[in-house]
Amino acid sequence: MKIEKSWTYAAATDRVFEMIGTQDFQATKASATSTGDYAAEVTPADDGCTVLVRRTLPTDNFPDALRNAVGKTLTVVETQKWGPADGAGVRTADLDVRVEGAPVGLKGTVRLSPDGTGSTVSMRGDLKARIPLFGGKIEQAAAPFFKDAIAAEERAGRDWLASH
Template sequence: MPRPIAHSASVPAPVDKVHAALVSEQYWKDRIQEIGGPSAHLVSVTAINGTISVVMTQSIPEEELPAAVTAFKKGPLVIERTESWGPLGGGRAEGKFGATVEGAPATISGTTLLEGNDTSSTMSLSGNTEVKVPIFGGKIEAMISEQVLSLIDNEHDFTGNWIGQNLK
């Protein structure tokens, strides 16, 4: 049974600057380099008219994985992530995110929302984590959800810092 995930974080920047960062190829290059982890890289970035679609891979070394995961998946956990953002209009932009785990029946998917004004912004997401493994699936979903939310916190912190350094 899928486990719902939800998260919301403030970014101390105007919504137009946050959106400008999110639809910038350079932002994604810098983000994956700084917080992507071992072997992380961008697979593709397609930016057109204030929208973007990004595919990236990240991995978690086997020694950092809990036993519940290594019981069914040997080696590093390679994750392909997707994220897309639509145009900014009326102080908001919508998007989608997803992730699949190579060689494992695990997926994450959902929607994102950027809202804000001239002084601050909020980035929110809601979605589901699903691991189709009998008996252990729920435990693995909980672990994945926790790891994803921690990663998203780091990404939101990075976004605020990146805007301060690049979009003055």
């Protein structure tokens, strides 16, 4: 199942990337979407960085049958591998989100690009549940969780930029 979302920030790409590459922002983002159990790590690398966020999420909004199968919480591990900016100031990250103990994950890209005096962040991914016969139903049940997490990241970014 394809998941796509774009949003803008009223800040230059350098400032937005600086935010993405800080432990403080990643912890804020993880806190906004977790049960309070999270860890965030940022490792600088070749004019880019690798972001690793691990968080425990409630399954309260999952259908009963799915919640019974996975439990009251899920541990989600998100990795973003950001490369250097190109000549136009665009940065791209490989995105990998996996659910521990479940054959469900999202692979895709995140793109940070200049947009007038601000920036646009575009996330595109493919959500897959590798379970014969039930994969599509699980993808449909999990998609709102992934979309909510993306919306929470957008809000956390706006708040972080406004306060820093």
